[in-house]
Amino acid sequence: MLPSQSPKSSSSPSKTTSPESNSFERKNSSGSFRSQSSFFSLNNNRLWLLVLIVSLQIILLLTARAIPFSHRRTRFPSTLSYSDQPLQNSSNVSSTHDLKSADISISDAVSPPERYPWHSRCEALSNDGFGRKATGLSGVVPEGLVPAWYWTDQFAMEVIYHNRILNHECRTTEPDSATAFFIPFYAGLAVGKYLWLGYSSRDRDRYCEMLLKWLQDQPYWNHSDGWDHFMTMGRITWDFRRSKNEDWGSSCLYMPGLRNITRLLIERNPWDYFDVGVPYPTGFHPRSDSDVVRWQDFVRNRRRETLFCFAGAPRSTIKNDFRALLLSQCNNSSGTCRAVNCAGIRCSNGTSVILETFLDSHFYLQPRGNSFTRRSVFDCMIAGSIPVFFWHRTAYLQYQWFLPNDPKCYSVFIHRDLVKNGTSIKTVLENYSREEVDQMREKVIQYIPKLVYAKPEKGLENTKDAFDVAVDGVLQRIKEQERPGFKWKR
Numbered sequence: 001m002l003p004s005q006s007p008k009s010s011s012s013p014s015k016t017t018s019p020e021s022n023s024f025e026r027k028n029s030s031g032s033f034r035s036q037s038s039f040f041s042l043n044n045n046r047l048w049l050l051v052l053i054v055s056l057q058i059i060l061l062l063t064a065r066a067i068p069f070s071h072r073r074t075r076f077p078s079t080l081s082y083s084d085q086p087l088q089n090s091s092n093v094s095s096t097h098d099l100k101s102a103d104i105s106i107s108d109a110v111s112p113p114e115r116y117p118w119h120s121r122c123e124a125l126s127n128d129g130f131g132r133k134a135t136g137l138s139g140v141v142p143e144g145l146v147p148a149w150y151w152t153d154q155f156a157m158e159v160i161y162h163n164r165i166l167n168h169e170c171r172t173t174e175p176d177s178a179t180a181f182f183i184p185f186y187a188g189l190a191v192g193k194y195l196w197l198g199y200s201s202r203d204r205d206r207y208c209e210m211l212l213k214w215l216q217d218q219p220y221w222n223h224s225d226g227w228d229h230f231m232t233m234g235r236i237t238w239d240f241r242r243s244k245n246e247d248w249g250s251s252c253l254y255m256p257g258l259r260n261i262t263r264l265l266i267e268r269n270p271w272d273y274f275d276v277g278v279p280y281p282t283g284f285h286p287r288s289d290s291d292v293v294r295w296q297d298f299v300r301n302r303r304r305e306t307l308f309c310f311a312g313a314p315r316s317t318i319k320n321d322f323r324a325l326l327l328s329q330c331n332n333s334s335g336t337c338r339a340v341n342c343a344g345i346r347c348s349n350g351t352s353v354i355l356e357t358f359l360d361s362h363f364y365l366q367p368r369g370n371s372f373t374r375r376s377v378f379d380c381m382i383a384g385s386i387p388v389f390f391w392h393r394t395a396y397l398q399y400q401w402f403l404p405n406d407p408k409c410y411s412v413f414i415h416r417d418l419v420k421n422g423t424s425i426k427t428v429l430e431n432y433s434r435e436e437v438d439q440m441r442e443k444v445i446q447y448i449p450k451l452v453y454a455k456p457e458k459g460l461e462n463t464k465d466a467f468d469v470a471v472d473g474v475l476q477r478i479k480e481q482e483r484p485g486f487k488w489k490r
Helices: 046-066 143-148 157-166 187-192 201-215 219-224 289-300 322-331 353-359 376-382 416-420 425-430 434-446 466-481
Strands: 024-027 071-074 086-088 178-183 229-236 262-267 275-277 306-312 337-341 361-366 386-389
Touching: 143 289, 157 187, 157 229, 157 262, 157 466, 178 219, 178 466, 187 201, 187 229, 262 466, 275 466, 289 434, 306 322, 306 353, 306 425, 322 337, 322 416, 322 425, 337 353, 353 361, 353 376, 361 376, 361 425, 376 386, 386 434
Parallel strands: 178 229, 229 262, 262 275, 306 337, 306 361, 361 386
Antiparallel strands: 024 071, 086 178
């Protein structure tokens, strides 16, 4: 899905009072039926009057069927005029790795067709991708930090990253001076609406094919064969790795020409060098450095009443469901575990029950989700709760740029087979001393800035957030690729 309008230009003077008018563009169409007057005199026969009434009803019915429904479009950051949002070379790459992004302009050839998803994503992607402002958090978080919370969708990272790049201080409109090029293509949003409801593999591949066709006509792309280009893909990597037509997802990452791009995803393939795992968007978006410090102090001093917790829904269709096993252990832990059964909408985005659970617990159980990763890994760590993992691929092989090198300093690992064979999670966690727990929590709190996406369009003044870490890493990687004999370059 390709962006179509600048976030600033969306608030034009012609827009009116609706709070959504800065984000949405409405197209209204209507049909009208004009009755022919003076067809009959008052003295007409009643039979003719009846014929007229029936005729009018038929014409109105046919006309109404032809009236199109009005559509609503979300306005995203503008697609830039080419240079692929280049990143300028920095004399000191170890500092801020000057991100420069000249505008990338997606031509008419890649404009999406007029097909709409099964439900609107407009509200979820409002506020520069952060979504609706959070409500119901009074008394849960410090009052001064409530405005920094949003009900952010876990698949909104493409919009969040694009807005930050558009406003980065080192953005350039001179592609010849760029170190790297950002491609503002919303791959996750493009494929998301075609994953269900019986769409074909051709539907799921359409936008990536259009992007590739456009890229192949760009001189800076052809100069490097894509090695100095990167993009965000706001879903898990497996949504873009379809190898057979009948399988899940698109085949975007297997298309010729897209192979050399560095991809930022919320879940990576650990064996693909070009996949980089970045944090899922969470609800906390600090407005300033002081917001970060105040939140860290809050979770550090929080009184936690529960040893561990788990929030999830058992899946009856899965044989030997691991989540059900965790819920069972939690419910049988004699009050040391808080279980939240997420069946239905109890844990849906827009409720505070999960955040409260994390804030009240020392540890949080993190099995794999529908894929290997879960957004709640980052939700729990931001709340100062120590994650307990059962798969290495849930975090250790995913987010190396954002988490400590030593997993033991911030998390607990219990192999899932041990749990299946009867190992008590409660017993394992109770064996950690208070001092060890405090040390792990302090490491989690230390890394909170790297796990959040800040609210200011230009980022925080003195603190690097997840976006800054990701861009620094991309630029460092591109510098490494320029070295002679780089092992991946063909």
